[in-house]
Amino acid sequence: MFTNLEKCPRNLLVCEKSCFLNEKSRHDIHVAKHYFNYKVSVLIPECGVIPSRLRSVVNGFTKYYLVRDLPVYKLLEEEFLEKVASKGSIYALSYNTKIDQDNTIALLPTGQLILSVDKDTYEELGLEGQVSEYNHRQPMRYVVTIDVTSKSVALGTKRYKRAMWALKEKMPLRSDFLLARHNIAGDEEGALQSFLSQHNCKELRPSVSIQTLKDLPCPSLDPASLRGGGELCDPHQFLEWLGAVTIGVKCDNEASNFVSTYCCPEPQGSISQALLCTVTGLLLPEDIHSLLEELRRYFDEPKFTSWLSVTVHGFADSPISWGTTEHGYHKGGENFYSFVVFKNQDYWLHMGTGTNDGCPP
Amino acid sequence: MAVFIDLNISHTTDKKRLQDIIETAAHLGFSTVAINHVVDLQQKKQEIGKPKSVSELFDQFPIVQGKSRPIKVLNRLTVVVSEASHFRPTNEFKSYDIIAVFPKTEKLFHAACMSFDVDIICIAVTEKQPFHFKRPPVNGAIDRGVFFEISYVPAIKDSTMRRYTISNALSLMETCKGKNVIVSSGAEKPLELRGPYDIANLGLLFGLSEGDAKAAVSTNCRAVLLHGETRKTALGIIHTMKKIQPTMEGQEEDNAPAVKRAKMEAV
């Protein structure tokens, strides 16, 4: 009746089916390119106690730092680049900044510094950038990418100096940052520590929470049938169920119920217990990769379940989602992916994004 | 997109309540609010006074939810005019960051759109719009960078007013095509405030598109602030008010450079 009120913002879901053993499988690339992860939750059916190896992986997630009021140019200084960034992969994301309102800054392990800034800041900065894809009527947001690994903006070049000048004197941008580094090898902690010691900073550990869920209805999955069809549930129904389990929604309502009619999709089985393990913080793709590897090994020994799942949520206010695809926030900033790992090393990968976001890779 | 702004918090002499409202606004994610002083010159004993400096309100302004910055508070004056003689800019006007006008007749609406030196024109939400919006004045206002304001709080409080709000808003949108519209609260109590995304969604009921609706609580409000700034600084060309009127220095410090300050603090 009110057609103008019946539309709703667009969303995308990309589903892939492949096998970890397949050489061309791109699961590791998808993980590595999703730089800023906020939360990961693992659901293992028919498991009451967390396996010790999994526990140690989860507890071994890299610590991260909350750096207060950091001038952005510090992330471009020669000393930082050479001593801190080059000796491992560094991730930094401005904290408490909203991508649809404020200036948001991200430093990627590839060496790119991405500044998603409002019009005023952009004009003040005077650096070359692109208009954000998610503007309305007039451009109000711009994206400036400074890639110190590229030749034209390498240390000491004219453009590098200009970027430094712009961020240092023209428009001294500052922000709180979440910062973490994945060390490759050897002890390079010293350089990072000495960098951090110059600033007001707080060391944080990803927080882990473990729950055991009891008596869940659960949809039957067939690794060969990604899209569902026939009698099996489709990806959206499966993700809905996964979400329902994660946030504790009752899954066995009658269709005639007044309050809720939600029901686990058919055909369903039941799980007597399931382990739900959640880690929150600034989580590095490397850690998620090792978590995924560990979960694959879970099936080395015979288990009651034929599958398990791991879901990774990205930061809603990150300027990018996968790779350097611009990410925005319209009514929500969802960008997440979810693996379903099967006993036979097949996997499903679901990648979802909201309105102001590109298509997942 | 710019930060979220609510340009209409009803002024009350009850300091505690005003603080509560501003705290709630900060909690909901508004980065800037304006305290609205309404003057209806038809009623006797109403005169435009200088607003209290906002710095008296809080020792420490509440932090905006999920940000590291405190909320910014501005002063706004709304003049209700039912006769042309009511709108006479005085010196007191200068102590407000934003000037709004609420024209009661079609003639005054025309004048407000075409010539009054204001930032905002209020649209009736508590009664049926007594005249039709004509295209020439509306376009004139858009060209001059003046914005139309719809307040949503009456729509929360009362069913009849809700109809007036929606129908007046729709009738405005038919003429202005969603351009130069801001949606603000007009809240007198903390519980009347709604979150910025909620208001953006509500904008769809007022006939705004998704993008226009979000702009109505963010980008457009920012434009109003800039307009208020240029009004005070001779179209933004000069900014020498402090020296011309040395007596007003203290006031200026508090109010005038609010937008400039906004820019600086956005860093």
Next chain:
Amino acid sequence: MQPTDKMEESAIYERRVFKNASVYHYMKIALILENEDKRMNAAHFKQLIISALKDLYGEIGAAFPFDVLKFEENTLTAVLRVYNSGLVKLWSALTLLGSYQNEPCAVQVKQVSPFLLALSGNSRELELD
């Protein structure tokens, strides 16, 4: 709405892209009552929303189903599920809801998403201080 098949690289590889294929939207909301001692259960809560919808959209306009997937009586927070076509209507009715049993109230919408799964990981809820 059209799933597109990409070229199969191996016998087993499959990729599909779904655009706007989610039929539902999910909302995480909190009800705030002026009188904090007041209690309500899930059925009352849903009834309150239905009557708000009826006020704003009438018998026909409000005739669409939605589910209260989860309701916590202590915090008055809830997770709702609604068909896409009803999202704007439900949301605006919640926004314009101003009183419960003649006492002021307000509904805060915490998060809206086409994926229920996304409601379990909202980085805007991250507080490190």
Next chain:
Amino acid sequence: MVRFKSRYLLCEVCVSDQSSLQLLDDRTVFSAVKAAVCHAHGDYGAALCSLSFAVKYLNAHTGVVFLRCRKSHYRLIWSALPFITSLESRGQRVPCFFNCLHIGGTIRTCQKFLIRYNTQQLHRMLRHCHTEAERLEVRRAVMSCSLKSRGKEEEEEEEEFEEEEEEWGEVV
């Protein structure tokens, strides 16, 4: 200048007792339709409907009513009409229902439809006539209709003539 496009709903108020139609006036119909829209579509529907909604014509003899509204939401009013079960007029409740005969973009197209419709009705009446005098009268009425509808040559009406034909003849 952009014109706001309208839709005209041609309705027939059906009552059991024809004489009660005399009680109807514009305002009665207006408030009944408005109340029905409000019931069916709530405050939002009432707000939409209040934009340019009007009872353009009412024939208290035949119960024919013309309703005008914005093109964008004529379905809103249309869908509410079946919910009207009675009209309140001068303290009397008249049980009735609204039968929507035609929806047009201009009054003129509705007029043409109405003429055709009425001619059909008259032809139907002809068969039920008992006396010669009645028969003659109906024939005359039919003739007067066809005279009025000479506009048939101008096949399709352009929308520009929209408001011109406000005052249209006693076709019945």
